[in-house]
Amino acid sequence: MSATGAAAMVPLYEQVKAHVLRMIGSGELQAFSRVPSENELVRLLNVSRMTVNRALNDLASEGVLTRTAGVGTFVAEQSVRAHPLQINNIAEEIRRRGHRYHAEVLLLELACADQALAREFGVHPQAPLFHSIVLHHENERPIQIEDRYVNPVVAPDYMSADFTVETPNEHLVRVAPLQRAEHVVRAANPDPDQAQLLDMAPGEPCLVLRRRTWTNEIVASFATLLYPGSRYEFAGRFTV
Amino acid sequence: MTMSLHELIRSDYESRIIGGFLAPGDRLPTEQALMQTYGCSRMTVNKALSKLLSAGLIERRKKAGTFVAKPKVHSMVLDVPDIAVQVHERGQAYAYRPLRRLVRPPGEDEEERLLAASGMLMQIDGLHIADGAPLGAEFRLVSTDAVPAIVDADLDTLPPGSWLLQQVPWTEAETRISAVGVAGDEARWLEVSAGTPCLCVERRTWRGEERITYVRQLFLGHAYDMVARFGPGAPHG
Numbered sequence: 001m002s003a004t005g006a007a008a009m010v011p012l013y014e015q016v017k018a019h020v021l022r023m024i025g026s027g028e029l030q031a032f033s034r035v036p037s038e039n040e041l042v043r044l045l046n047v048s049r050m051t052v053n054r055a056l057n058d059l060a061s062e063g064v065l066t067r068t069a070g071v072g073t074f075v076a077e078q079s080v081r082a083h084p085l086q087i088n089n090i091a092e093e094i095r096r097r098g099h100r101y102h103a104e105v106l107l108l109e110l111a112c113a114d115q116a117l118a119r120e121f122g123v124h125p126q127a128p129l130f131h132s133i134v135l136h137h138e139n140e141r142p143i144q145i146e147d148r149y150v151n152p153v154v155a156p157d158y159m160s161a162d163f164t165v166e167t168p169n170e171h172l173v174r175v176a177p178l179q180r181a182e183h184v185v186r187a188a189n190p191d192p193d194q195a196q197l198l199d200m201a202p203g204e205p206c207l208v209l210r211r212r213t214w215t216n217e218i219v220a221s222f223a224t225l226l227y228p229g230s231r232y233e234f235a236g237r238f239t240v
Numbered sequence: 241m242t243m244s245l246h247e248l249i250r251s252d253y254e255s256r257i258i259g260g261f262l263a264p265g266d267r268l269p270t271e272q273a274l275m276q277t278y279g280c281s282r283m284t285v286n287k288a289l290s291k292l293l294s295a296g297l298i299e300r301r302k303k304a305g306t307f308v309a310k311p312k313v314h315s316m317v318l319d320v321p322d323i324a325v326q327v328h329e330r331g332q333a334y335a336y337r338p339l340r341r342l343v344r345p346p347g348e349d350e351e352e353r354l355l356a357a358s359g360m361l362m363q364i365d366g367l368h369i370a371d372g373a374p375l376g377a378e379f380r381l382v383s384t385d386a387v388p389a390i391v392d393a394d395l396d397t398l399p400p401g402s403w404l405l406q407q408v409p410w411t412e413a414e415t416r417i418s419a420v421g422v423a424g425d426e427a428r429w430l431e432v433s434a435g436t437p438c439l440c441v442e443r444r445t446w447r448g449e450e451r452i453t454y455v456r457q458l459f460l461g462h463a464y465d466m467v468a469r470f471g472p473g474a475p476h477g
Contacts, residue, residue: 014278018248021255031260064261076261177254179295183468187419187439187461205437205461207419229419229437237414238319 012047016055019045024064024075028092028170035065035073090146090225091167094138102140105163106197107133117149120212121219130158132168135197142198143232148223154215168223176215184210185234190226198228205229245280249288257297257308264310268298319468320413320445322402323368323376323457332370336399339377339429340365343384343391352381355451359385364400367429368459374430376438376459386450404445404453412446417466426458437461 020041023029036044041052056073059065067073094101111131118125130150135142148168150158154176161171172178190198190206198206209225243251256262269277274285289306292298299309327334343362346352352361361381368376380400382390386408393403404410421435430436438458445452 011279014248015243018243018251018255021252024255024261062261064256177250177291177295181470183470184465185417185439185468186465187437187459189437189461203421203435205419205421207417207439227419229421233416233418235414235416238412 012051013054013058016041016045016047016052017059020055020059021064022174028089029075030092030096031075033075035075037072089167089169089173090136090144091170094136094143097138099139100137102137103164103167104135104137105132106135107131108159108163110159111149113149117222120222121149121151123151128152130155132158132163134163134168136167141231143227145194145197145226146223147226148221150221151218153218154220168221172213172221176220178220179214179216181211181213187229194226198226200228201230207232207234209234245278246284246287246291249274249278249280249285250291253288253292254295254297257292262308264308266308268306268308270305320401320405320410320415320443321466322405324399324402327368327370327375330370333372335369335372336395336397337367337369338364338396339367341395351454355381355383355454357383357385357451359383362390364390364395366395366399368399368457370463373463374460375463376457377426377429378455378457380453380455382453383451386447386452400453401455408447408452410445410447410452414444416442418442419461420458422458430458430460432460439464439466441466 020029020035023035029035035056038049038052038056041047041056042049045052056065056067060067060073063076065073066076091101091103109131111129113121113123113125113127113129115125117129118127121127121129123129130152132146132148132150134146134148136144136146146168150168150172152158155172157175158168158171161168163171166174186208187205188208190200190204194206195202195204200206207227207229209227211221211223211225212219213221253262253268262268268274271282271285271289275282278285289298293300296309298306300306324334324336341362341364343360346356346361355361362384364378364380364382366378366380367374368378378399378401382400382404384391387404389407390400390403393400393407395403418440420438420440422430422432422438423434427434427436430438438461441455441457441459443453443455443457
């Protein structure tokens with residue numbers, strides 16, 4: 001965090017608040033989650049303790065956080081249901097269940113849009129796209145194959161990201177403001193490679209989610225997420 | 241971390257809205273107030289607000305101010321779709337074939353007992369057909385306590401789901417979506433071999449405290465998908 005140049009126009013404590021709010025808005029911190037300690041934030045954001053303290057106190061008086069002396073600072077309970085634009089984050093979902101998460105990056109390369117991808121992205125055939133395949137694990141067991149294409153225009157640093165530290169979704173949420181999303185869910189048989197990667201039983205079907213997201217009116221990302229049918233379901237409860 | 245001021249304002253409000261700290265209908269501070277809070281020009285504030293506007297997160301009401309917008313959601317887990325309508329929207333002809341229909345007491349199952357409450361259950365099994373071919377099979381239980389009119393309803397051509405959507409306002413729905421290999425009777429009704437991948441949708445709906453219906457639907461994996469869109473308008477392409 002810099003106190004020079006253009007950033008000097010923005011008070012540092014406001015930048016700290018923005019950082020915490022982004023962690024909440026992206027789903028990285030959920031209601032009742034503990035917010036990183038003041039010391040941790042001082043180290044992470046390279047600001048003074050006084051700055052962090054002011055930011056957290058501000059957010060507490062706004063009702064976003066609750067601070068309890070000797071216990072810690074937590075995200076306050078939201079009185080409203082989370083906005084539907086809060087895109088599911090597999091890493092956070094797994095951690096929220098109290099399980100261990102880790103990612104294995106199977107592929108990260110520059111690719112050319114074929115006819116189908118050109119159509120999905122609204123770009124010319126052969127246009128460059130970033131392509132990543134990540135195998136997400138829950139308690140050391142594979143739970144999702146994420147095969148994702150990204151428009152380099154919205155995420156120019158995608159290829160230098162470390163997806164064992166930050167998921168592709170987290171990277172995109174950070175660099176590209178989400179505008180809208182389209183999900184298509186179906187059931188299908190995995191191919192033999194996919195079945196093996198996901199440690200599936202013979203004949204077991206997959207839950208397939210294809211997700212397209214837009215940023216600034218362009219298709220930012222197109223991902224195919226594959227889950228083993230016996231170990232995953234989508235669930236939701238809605239009150240009118 | 242460097243960030244322009246209008247980006248900061250936009251990001252602040254985006255996080256608050258998506259994180260649920262500002263609810264649909266909540267009023268945003270006036271332009272004047274925002275200018276004061278962030279120590280910036282009207283142009284900076286407007287730049288931030290117009291990004292939030294185009295993202296569909298806020299809306300301007302003439303003379304009233306700027307408010308958090310109600311999310312335009314069509315979500316597969318937050319909605320109770322009408323299958324007949326969905327099939328029509330795909331440009332296909334829809335038909336419903338009833339398979340089984342009876343009024344019976346609840347079984348030992350906790351689910352059935354809760355649904356039946358102090359009455360009986362109407363079991364309505366049927367087939368959803370698109371362009372003459374089976375699309376999905378449905379196994380449904382309706383509480384006769386909550387919906388006494390179901391017993392005499394004409395459900396030979398109208399699927400019970402559509403009938404219920406028209407007749408009974410629901411207030412809460414819980415949906416679970418999974419992938420299963422179809423087995424036994426259901427495979428035969430769907431005219432596929434056992435083990436064919438199907439999208440399984442289980443749904444429970446309530447009206448207030450009262451349970452209305454439980455349904456388990458199996459849709460052929462190659463013929464059916466569920467679409468959900470989040471954000472303003474429908475995407476093109």
